Amino acid sequence: DADVTQTPRNRITKTGKRIMLECSQTKGHDRMYWYRQDPGLGLRLIYYSFDVKDINKGEISDGYSVSRQAQAKFSLSLESAIPNQTALYFCATSDLGTAHYNEQFFGPGTRLTVL
């Protein structure tokens, strides 16, 4: 069973549409992250959350919003999708309660295409 799941795995949408990407985890971790991957740019951090009441912007948060509905769920929204948001999106988790709290565990990714 996957510890970090992402839905949908693939999504094609049109410019201007609202899109939500969902992430769920069964690892019991308190920290969750959203990244996007673009060819030649690696992964870049969009938002991160240390608990349900804590949301922080990453390096490329413009055009995105997030919601931490529960410890295990962290959603990423594109309020009005644009073509340059076409990318592969990854959710990740980490656990403050361990000595290795900097280690992150990644979901399988969501491939989003904005036409």
Next chain:
Amino acid sequence: AQSVTQPDIHITVSEGASLELRCNYSYGATPYLFWYVQSPGQGLQLLLKYFSGDTLVQGIKGFEAEFKRSQSSFNLRKPSVHWSDAAEYFCAVCGGTASKLTFGTGTRLQVTL
């Protein structure tokens, strides 16, 4: 601010040959360092990690990496590459209590038979 440089965008090696992928980081204190692999169409898999202690770190699939503080490097090595190692490899650094990973731009490995 922390940063990672992977100077090689694309590397081609023959199956059975040795491999070294370069990674240089910038961080003001002792970093936490990681290597991830991404096979085509797949997510990220952790190969190995360095937190402290022995500077030579062993990972999965026969990979190892050596942390060299004096050179700000964390190069990934494998003595004999298999065709299934063809993938993209990412080096990442993490520092501070925010646990934010900063990734390099990746090195794509092609293995010829």
